[in-house]
Amino acid sequence: MVATASKTLASQVRQDFPILHQEVxxxxxxxxxxxxxxxxxxxxxxxxxxxxxxxxANVHRGAHTLSNRxxxxxxxxxxxxxxxxxxxxxxxxxxxxxxxxxxxLVAYSWGMSALTAGDEIILSVMEHHSNLIPxxxxxxxxxxxxxxxxxxxxxxFNLKQFESLLSDRTKLVSIVHVSNTLGCETPVDxxxxxxxxxxxxxxxxxxxxxxxxxxxxxxxxxxxxxASGHKMCGPTGIGFLYGKLDLLESMPPFLGGGxxxxxxxxxxxxxxxxxxxxxxGTPAIGEAIALGAAVDYLSNLGMDNIHAYEAELTRHLxxxxxxxxxxxxxxxQPSADGTGRAALAAFTTEAVHAHDLATLIxxxxxxxxSGHHCTQPLHKHLKxxxxxxxxxxxxxxxxxxxxxxxxxxxxxxFFASVMDD
Ligand SMILES: *Cc1c(COP(=O)(O)O)cnc(C)c1O
Numbered sequence: 173m174v175a176t177a178s179k180t181l182a183s184q185v186r187q188d189f190p191i192l193h194q195e196v197x198x199x200x201x202x203x204x205x206x207x208x209x210x211x212x213x214x215x216x217x218x219x220x221x222x223x224x225x226x227x228x229a230n231v232h233r234g235a236h237t238l239s240n241r242x243x244x245x246x247x248x249x250x251x252x253x254x255x256x257x258x259x260x261x262x263x264x265x266x267x268x269x270x271x272x273x274x275x276x277l278v279a280y281s282w283g284m285s286a287l288t289a290g291d292e293i294i295l296s297v298m299e300h301h302s303n304l305i306p307x308x309x310x311x312x313x314x315x316x317x318x319x320x321x322x323x324x325x326x327x328x329f330n331l332k333q334f335e336s337l338l339s340d341r342t343k344l345v346s347i348v349h350v351s352n353t354l355g356c357e358t359p360v361d362x363x364x365x366x367x368x369x370x371x372x373x374x375x376x377x378x379x380x381x382x383x384x385x386x387x388x389x390x391x392x393x394x395x396x397x398x399a400s401g402h403k404m405c406g407p408t409g410i411g412f413l414y415g416k417l418d419l420l421e422s423m424p425p426f427l428g429g430g431x432x433x434x435x436x437x438x439x440x441x442x443x444x445x446x447x448x449x450x451x452x453g454t455p456a457i458g459e460a461i462a463l464g465a466a467v468d469y470l471s472n473l474g475m476d477n478i479h480a481y482e483a484e485l486t487r488h489l490x491x492x493x494x495x496x497x498x499x500x501x502x503x504x505q506p507s508a509d510g511t512g513r514a515a516l517a518a519f520t521t522e523a524v525h526a527h528d529l530a531t532l533i534x535x536x537x538x539x540x541x542s543g544h545h546c547t548q549p550l551h552k553h554l555k556x557x558x559x560x561x562x563x564x565x566x567x568x569x570x571x572x573x574x575x576x577x578x579x580x581x582x583x584x585x586f587f588a589s590v591m592d593d
Pocket of ligand 1: 207208270271272273300302303348350351352377379380400403
């Protein structure tokens with residue numbers, strides 16, 4: 173039985189997450205804000221502490237032992253990330269602070285130099301602000317034009333409209349892999365070949381896919397991919413950019429400083445080999461090392477297992493929400509087995525504003541997000557100012573979802589009774 177096997181997965185991993193074992197407002201914590209940031213297993217917390225307690229030194233510099241240990245551990249994460257996403261070379265992995273910085277790197281380095289007036293960039297209306305604002309900067313500076321794919325009626329990527337926007341003017345398609353609000357999956361198997369056919373590059377925002385499903389950049393054939401460590405069980409302050417080697421080679425540096433140079437004189441400098449060309453200054457060493465521990469942790473569980481279990485949870489969440497009156501859900505329904513969309517639900521209710529809902533539910537120890545989730549244009553398109561969002565991870569249980577559903581129902585009933593008085 174799949175259900176029994178994967179219920180074992182959740183109960184097996186919960187002990188690895190110290191933060192989950194606490195009471196909030198007198199109730200056991202139910203953390204359902206995983207799309208904003210994930211919690212960290214002990215292995216990750218220990219990796220960070222062990223680095224500072226045992227190996228702290230700057231990387232790529234000293235001949236001394238500590239520096240060598242720090243450098244080896246720091247560079248080992250690059251190998252782990254390359255293997256995790258099946259990059260063809262470790263040089264294709266560039267450390268950044270987060271996904272936002274990775275997109276800015278591509279926008280400033282490639283966008284500002286490769287694009288000219290009239291070139292077209294295709295984005296979607298559901299992009300996170302991180303994959304919108306940098307391209308607005310590029311458009312303002314270069315005269316490139318932004319074009320937007322709208323979501324369909326059912327809250328999915330509109331492939332037909334996307335095809336109609338493509339032309340030989342299209343130079344870039346920068347698109348979210350899995351939406352952090354609608355939860356829909358972009359049909360990348362169609363989008364990427366179609367973009368390449370007109371000669372456009374493709375950047376994939378994998379923030380909401382990489383923590384939840386296997387990713388293979390060679391199979392995807394995307395030109396760049398970005399992710400944040402903190403959403404995949406790693407620390408804050410570390411993320412990465414994947415880019416095809418020849419493309420990264422062709423791109424000028426983004427930030428200048430130490431670590432990214434080969435030879436420096438007062439007027440001119442030459443730059444380091446990839447990936448160091450894009451890694452100016454002392455990096456987040458301990459955080460990168462701890463991200464390696466996160467990758468090991470996820471790999472040991474198996475991304476296929478995580479995906480299958482989260483699909484079960486998704487089915488349970490949507491079944492429960494469908495039983496509650498007065499809820500509007502955004503994004504597509506999951507299929508019968510819970511797959512086909514992300515393990516999150518953004519919704520509004522007639523009776524209670526999303527912010528009040530999140531605040532009231534917090535009184536039962538349940539953490540959900542409310543607001544625009546950094547997708548304000550999408551919310552404008554949906555004609556709502558805010559949605560509530562419950563987002564799941566592999567350490568969540570069916571029971572936790574039931575507690576959330578009960579708290580939600582109780583809150584709505586309470587408001588209904590107040591309104592009747
Ligand atoms: C979180 C998120 C980002 C931005 O990640 P940061 O860590 O804030 O840089 C971008 N896109 C999506 C889809 C996200 O969920």
